Amino acid sequence: MKILDLIRQFIKEYFIIFGLLIIGSVLIVPAETINRDYILLTMTFAALGDLPSIVFWSKSELTEESRHWRSIIHFVLLEAVILSYAGVTGFVNKIEEFAFFALQILIIYLLVRFITWRGDLATANKINKKLKNFKNIDS
Amino acid sequence: MKISIENITAHEEEEVIIRCYEVNDEILELMNKLKTERNILIGYNGDSIYQLNLSSVYYFESVDNKVFIYCRNEIYECKQKLYELEQICDHRRFFRASKSTIVNISKISHVKPSLSGRFETTMENGEKVLVSRQYVPMLKSKLGL
Numbered sequence: 176m177k178i179l180d181l182i183r184q185f186i187k188e189y190f191i192i193f194g195l196l197i198i199g200s201v202l203i204v205p206a207e208t209i210n211r212d213y214i215l216l217t218m219t220f221a222a223l224g225d226l227p228s229i230v231f232w233s234k235s236e237l238t239e240e241s242r243h244w245r246s247i248i249h250f251v252l253l254e255a256v257i258l259s260y261a262g263v264t265g266f267v268n269k270i271e272e273f274a275f276f277a278l279q280i281l282i283i284y285l286l287v288r289f290i291t292w293r294g295d296l297a298t299a300n301k302i303n304k305k306l307k308n309f310k311n312i313d314s
Numbered sequence: 315m316k317i318s319i320e321n322i323t324a325h326e327e328e329e330v331i332i333r334c335y336e337v338n339d340e341i342l343e344l345m346n347k348l349k350t351e352r353n354i355l356i357g358y359n360g361d362s363i364y365q366l367n368l369s370s371v372y373y374f375e376s377v378d379n380k381v382f383i384y385c386r387n388e389i390y391e392c393k394q395k396l397y398e399l400e401q402i403c404d405h406r407r408f409f410r411a412s413k414s415t416i417v418n419i420s421k422i423s424h425v426k427p428s429l430s431g432r433f434e435t436t437m438e439n440g441e442k443v444l445v446s447r448q449y450v451p452m453l454k455s456k457l458g459l
Contacts, residue, residue, distance in 0.1 A: 180448050235413065235414075236412050236413045236414045236444075236446070237430075239428065239430050239444070242430035242431070242432075243429075243430060246430070288431075291431065292427055292429075295427030295431075295433065296426075296427050298427075298433075298450065298454075299425045299426050299427050299433060301454075301459055302425045302453065302454065302457060302459065303424050303425055305457040305458065305459055306419070306422055306424065306425070306457065309419065309420070309457065310420075
């Protein structure tokens with residue numbers, strides 16, 4: 176992947192994470208807590224959560240196995256970065272709060288993967304339909 | 315190398331004859347250039363040299379600085395670089411699927427998303443080739459999507 180593609184991916188994923196964090200906050204956090212500082216905190220969280228994506232960068236083509244391992248490393252890093260930041264800023268204090276927050280991160284991570292996969296499935300269906308037409312014309 | 319042109323009558327078939335004492339790399343390269351203009355590639359398998367039609371190619375793959383031609387059941391080595399093949403195949407039904415592969419669209423059976431975030435194409439011979447996310451728009455554009 177070229178560096179420009181990596182930056183493009185960073186920006187795209189940043190907004191997905193930020194959007195999902197805001198949606199999650201609106202559903203979970205009391206309305207009076209969501210102020211300018213809270214949104215700034217969320218923006219910082221989204222940026223930090225996006226940084227571990229660098230583990231997917233490679234000069235050569237990654238094998239499926241390598242991608243799966245990198246996905247696991249990516250998730251562990253993501254959890255570590257966000258939980259550390261949440262601890263430092265006092266966003267979570269108790270062990271239960273950390274556990275609940277870690278669970279929230281897991282849910283958001285899985286949601287992003289699921290939404291991406293659904294989009295890819297729709298794209299694959301369109302491609303398959305065109306491939307079928309393509310072959311019908313040929314035969 | 316001496317180059318001669320012989321004029322022929324309109325009803326005769328045009329022909330290129332290479333006269334050489336040995337088929338060396340220079341001669342093979344020259345043959346490659348002439349044949350790719352006519353959708354023919356030169357494939358190497360052991361000590362044998364084969365003429366391959368582009369339409370019989372399933373995909374090209376670059377492995378450790380060597381380029382291989384994958385047909386239905388056979389694999390041949392190719393002396394051309396992947397970027398050269400990309401140029402040859404540019405206006406044909408081929409697309410760059412990843413840094414290391416060029417795939418013949420006509421030989422794709424179907425496409426599905428892979429769990430790793432890429433796309434997996436199943437070829438007509440059952441082989442699976444991965445398509446990187448950044449090359450999917452190229453496939454879509456070749457299909458008119």
